[in-house]
Amino acid sequence: MGGIPQPGRWVPLVIYGAVLAGGVYWELTGDSSGQPIRLIGFVAVIALLFALETVLWRRPPASTTAAAGLLVVRVLLFVAASALDGSGTARALIVLVPFLGYFAFGRPVAIALAGGCVALVVTGYTVRTPGWYRDAAYVSDLLMISIGLVLAVAMAAVAVAERGARARLERMLERVAELSTTTERNRLARDIHDSLGHHLTAISIQLEKASAFIHRDPALAEQALLDARSSAKHALSEVRRSVGALRDEPSGFSLRAALTELSDSVDDGLTVTVDITGEPDRHDAASLTALYRAAQEALTNARRHARAGRVSVAVTFDEAGARLVVADDGCGLAAAGERQRAGGDPPGFGLLGMRERVQLLGGEVSIDSPRDAGTVLTVTIPRPAAVVGEAR
Structure with missing residues (x-):
């Protein structure tokens, strides 16, 4: 439960990398006087996020509860990264909340989380900057965050759908393999019955004749044995022909x-x-x-x-x-x-x-x-x- 499908695993890593590059660049080129500790803390938080994703690739959460706990841990690290990032780039991490929530709880909860993120941003703007909605920069940021959240939910939906399609394809391939095995087994059973069965029947009849006439008519009994030997040779030829067919060798039938x-x-x-x-x-x-x-x-x-x-x-x-x-x-x-x-x-x-x-x-x-x-x-x-x- 809650594991990120293969097609979506790169999304968090790309965002972490972009946030790390933006934050470090700002600290190195901007007014970073007296802030080396903040930079070290910021890099450490992003490193923890990378390490967490690496571990979860190998051992996805086994239950919804574990997935929920991991989502909370991620959100706390997102908040820490945002607090330590002077450039503001870490705010992009918010789009991962509904993205990751989609895999843990499904589409309805992911949409609710996206709405909660928008509400949180609006609340933060309102508390810090009254009348923010009159500022085009704030409105533009809100729109960009909203678009990012929508795209995150859509990407999660695509990843889940692709995982489901792959699972169905694997089940279908397994079923085809089972049917192919059954078909081949039935074909071999028919070949064994039709070829060896016929010749073994002939051998049995000839041996019965030889046994019945061995004292009354030795010549006839000897001929029956010769016929049984001939049927055995034919049976061997049938076996060789069947083996050649299995090897896709031309039989010249x-x-x-x-x-x-x-x-x-x-x-x-x-x-x-x-x-x-x-x-x-x-x-x-x-x-x-x-x-x-x-x-x-x-x-x-x-x-x-x-x-x-x-x-x-x-x-x-x-x-x-x-x-x-x-x-x-x-x-x-x-x-x-x-x-x-x-x-x-x-x-x-x-x-x-x-x-x-x-x-x-x-x-x-x-x-x-x-x-x-x-x-x-x-x-x-x-x-x-x-x-x-x-x-x-």
Whole structure:
């Protein structure tokens, strides 16, 4: 409470410096005969004011009461400086009373202090010089003091407003950092699930096959182990690709090649066909990656849970955007979920991650999956230009 914001800290120091220079100059060039003690006292008071501000920069007052006490101390030092200053320059210190009071008590009290300062000046003129208001010099001094007080209150208001704006900006930046961290964490979770999750599922299936046929059909079991090893290599490639993306290294990703490789890696009784129409290279990398991850997730679900025999993957690219349709002849999403729960598998996050990834690109995901009638997954992603056009 009561601390001077960074933008306003220089104001008291400038005024102290001006008062010190004016007072010392007057004492050295004017009629200062027999007044060295007064000069030393004046310099000491201004030095105390400088020291006080330096201390308060490092340790601002912790309460309103402490700030009020410090304001009183300052006012007493202002009075002492005015009494010791023969040039009258120290009267300028009065403008600091509402300026400092603004930070301790707020605008209403600062305005009241400014009014009190004007009243004090008028009272002093009246007591010392009756009829002062007929003297242009006194009236001019009063006007100048009044203008200085108004400017002091205005400067304090600007400093407080800037401090508030900086605080809001810092809170906003902290919030942006939190959101960025959350977004990146969710993205990494999706990548881990979509890439490693798919390959680990394939490895698990192949190892289960190898375990089941190790005695009945050793050749088939050996082939299953080889397929599991191949899936492990693919998983390692996915990890390297993800690390390269984190380092902003070009990945050279090709959707056509990735989907072809994905379909070729399936050899456990599931038939996968891939059909790509249009020009994938005319679409951005984020959209292509989202389509690939969606196809990968759909294929994993068809193999692992839907017990499908055939899966068709069709991708169409045109000027409006991209459309992915993955259809299988499995047991349907509801039955697959029942199988998953009955087998003790944890609930999947694949569909959630897929929707998040696609929605970030302005796309949509729809699933048609009646029981025992297969599943049709449709993903549509508009081209960035189309999104901008719709927003306009």
